[in-house]
Amino acid sequence: METVLAQKIKNIIFDYGNVIFEIDFSKAQNALLQLGIPDIETFFGHKGHNNLFSELETGAISAAEFRNGIRLAAQNPDLKDEEIDTAWNSLLIGVPENVHDVLIEVKQKYRTFLLSNTNEIHYNYILDYLKRAYKIENNDGLFEKAYYSQLMLLRKPNVEIFERVIKENGLVPDETLFIDDSPQHLVGAKKAGLNTLLMDRNPKDLRQFLVEHNLL
Numbered sequence: 001m002e003t004v005l006a007q008k009i010k011n012i013i014f015d016y017g018n019v020i021f022e023i024d025f026s027k028a029q030n031a032l033l034q035l036g037i038p039d040i041e042t043f044f045g046h047k048g049h050n051n052l053f054s055e056l057e058t059g060a061i062s063a064a065e066f067r068n069g070i071r072l073a074a075q076n077p078d079l080k081d082e083e084i085d086t087a088w089n090s091l092l093i094g095v096p097e098n099v100h101d102v103l104i105e106v107k108q109k110y111r112t113f114l115l116s117n118t119n120e121i122h123y124n125y126i127l128d129y130l131k132r133a134y135k136i137e138n139n140d141g142l143f144e145k146a147y148y149s150q151l152m153l154l155r156k157p158n159v160e161i162f163e164r165v166i167k168e169n170g171l172v173p174d175e176t177l178f179i180d181d182s183p184q185h186l187v188g189a190k191k192a193g194l195n196t197l198l199m200d201r202n203p204k205d206l207r208q209f210l211v212e213h214n215l216l
Helices: 025-034 051-057 063-074 081-089 099-107 120-134 159-168 183-191 203-212
Strands: 011-014 092-094 111-116 145-148 176-180 195-198
Touching: 025 081, 051 063, 063 081, 063 120, 081 120, 092 120, 099 111, 099 203, 111 159, 145 159, 159 183, 176 183, 183 195
Parallel strands: 011 111, 011 176, 111 145, 176 195
Antiparallel strands: none
16 A cells, blocks of 8 residues: 655545545446447557547547547447437446545645536536536535646646646645646656645545545
């Protein structure tokens, strides 16, 4: 298990998927497979995927262009927008009931930030979900600032995305912790001088994870 010198940490940057919001890649893999996309592990896996997803996450292509890319990959020009969006959004499970309370607790002790690789289609779904499930408009009240890849035109693990968050908020990297469930994203964070922890459990256990690392 990784350790950080908790007493020096003043700022925490959280990833969103599978740190705060539970996601299930296998559901999206199965749904995309049902659309007719072959070789799904290569096309969309946790540790690697078709460039179509990275381009959507960095705002390099629009949602409409992404959907056309899915139609091309599935060799089915008749797929409806709604079918594609439903398949793509199927990985989004939700925020466990206690997690927002944990984030508010953490915010009272540290400067906190959200840094998420996401995209227009997921972002819109998540905003609708937060209104339905938690009666909040967005994540802004849970953090000092929330950052999303498609709005920054950058994605993790690019070191520049971490450097921008550091610079914009006057953070001291050695006093800042980044928590993510993807080992490859921690590599970019370390290059930016950040302390890192790999989230290795379900988001419902976020508070216990923070307690175990002496952060709460």
